[in-house]
Amino acid sequence: MKTTIYSLRPDQTVKEAVLLFEEKHIRHAPIVEDGRLVGVLSDRDLKDALPSRFATSPPPERYEKSLESIMTKNPVTAHPMDFVEEIALVFYEQQIGCLPIISGEKLVGFLTETDLLYKYIELTGAHQPGSQIEIKVPNRSGVLYEVSRVFYEKNINVLTVLVYPDKQNTNDKILVFRVQTMNPIAVIHDLRKEGFDVLWPNTPKMNK
Numbered sequence: 001m002k003t004t005i006y007s008l009r010p011d012q013t014v015k016e017a018v019l020l021f022e023e024k025h026i027r028h029a030p031i032v033e034d035g036r037l038v039g040v041l042s043d044r045d046l047k048d049a050l051p052s053r054f055a056t057s058p059p060p061e062r063y064e065k066s067l068e069s070i071m072t073k074n075p076v077t078a079h080p081m082d083f084v085e086e087i088a089l090v091f092y093e094q095q096i097g098c099l100p101i102i103s104g105e106k107l108v109g110f111l112t113e114t115d116l117l118y119k120y121i122e123l124t125g126a127h128q129p130g131s132q133i134e135i136k137v138p139n140r141s142g143v144l145y146e147v148s149r150v151f152y153e154k155n156i157n158v159l160t161v162l163v164y165p166d167k168q169n170t171n172d173k174i175l176v177f178r179v180q181t182m183n184p185i186a187v188i189h190d191l192r193k194e195g196f197d198v199l200w201p202n203t204p205k206m207n208k
Helices: 014-024 043-049 060-064 084-094 113-124 143-153 185-193
Strands: 028-033 036-042 098-103 106-112 131-138 158-165 172-179 197-200
Touching: 014 028, 014 043, 014 060, 028 106, 036 043, 036 098, 084 098, 084 113, 106 113, 113 158, 131 143, 131 185, 143 158, 143 172, 143 185, 185 197
Parallel strands: none
Antiparallel strands: 028 036, 098 106, 131 172, 131 197, 158 172
16 A cells, blocks of 8 residues: 555645646545545546536636535545455455555555556566466365475476466366466476476477
8 A cells, every 4th residue: 555645635626636636646535634534536536527628618616616525425445454355356346446544543545456456466476577377277185285396396486376266167276377487398398297287388288
């Protein structure tokens, strides 16, 4: 979460919010009154409140509207100790673009969908150089150890592991490894030699 928070008051105007959004290059902001969160504001709220760009004589009162009249009141919030996976589900289910972080009734952070995307990239290791290998395995205890042992024997460092259900067969699951090698051909050969079904990279099967 961001701990540097650019907040606004409900009595401030649309014009003031537009200036803050442009200056700080932000798309969302919490609305705070007397130290208490009372709403959130998005760039979409501002666009809906502003006159059309095609208007020849935009009414000036549009820019003087209070943020209280256009903000989202009683927003969904989260706690600093909530897990990333739980927060991602909140974003998905609530169809929101930001989430104020509250601790002890105090606003301590602010999270946007962009922040969540960056964290997902870090968790998956997609920003690190390496190769991705997807393997379909039986959905049983111990199979992750068996696959990992192949990487260990090849002295290949595993950066991240993701586990997905196989939508076509509930008896299987998909393991997605990101490994620290740019040439995974040899380890793919050993994985197949051990009987594992390597889905990606879809390299030609080599002779055992």
